[in-house]
Amino acid sequence: MKATTLLKKDHAVVKKLFRAYEKADKSDATAQKKAIFDQIAAELDVHMKVEEEILYPALKKESDQDGVDKLLEAHEEHGVVKTLLAQLAKMKPGDETFDAKVAVVIESVEHHVGEEEEEMFPDADETLGLKKLQELGERIEHRKSELFAAR
Numbered sequence: 001m002k003a004t005t006l007l008k009k010d011h012a013v014v015k016k017l018f019r020a021y022e023k024a025d026k027s028d029a030t031a032q033k034k035a036i037f038d039q040i041a042a043e044l045d046v047h048m049k050v051e052e053e054i055l056y057p058a059l060k061k062e063s064d065q066d067g068v069d070k071l072l073e074a075h076e077e078h079g080v081v082k083t084l085l086a087q088l089a090k091m092k093p094g095d096e097t098f099d100a101k102v103a104v105v106i107e108s109v110e111h112h113v114g115e116e117e118e119e120m121f122p123d124a125d126e127t128l129g130l131k132k133l134q135e136l137g138e139r140i141e142h143r144k145s146e147l148f149a150a151r
Helices: 003-027 030-062 065-089 098-149
Strands: none
Touching (some): 003 098, 030 098
């Protein structure tokens, strides 16, 4: 499977988890919210790692300065999400700022996903081509398996 297709599937999984969290939030089901948040954090952690280890370096080699700037921005957006996830990992869903921090994670990730799917992935499809994207997809699938197995 193409790397961009695989990563879009990851995006869909995380968006579904976001909606589940928001529904749990309304019912104030603290244990359920924690379980959903833990899934969100695991999915995002693995997803960001494979992008940073595999896709972004491949794109950087083939990108012009505008493309490199987009990759740097994407990497910084990952940093913001990682910081928030680390803070949330030390908190409980009943903590005063937990839901607010999760809301910022959701907003940040949805913004990031929009940029990737509308700009970066189409650029990757054009720049890298089908064969390279399929090769990267295989590497991403393998690495994701390793990362989830190590959890």
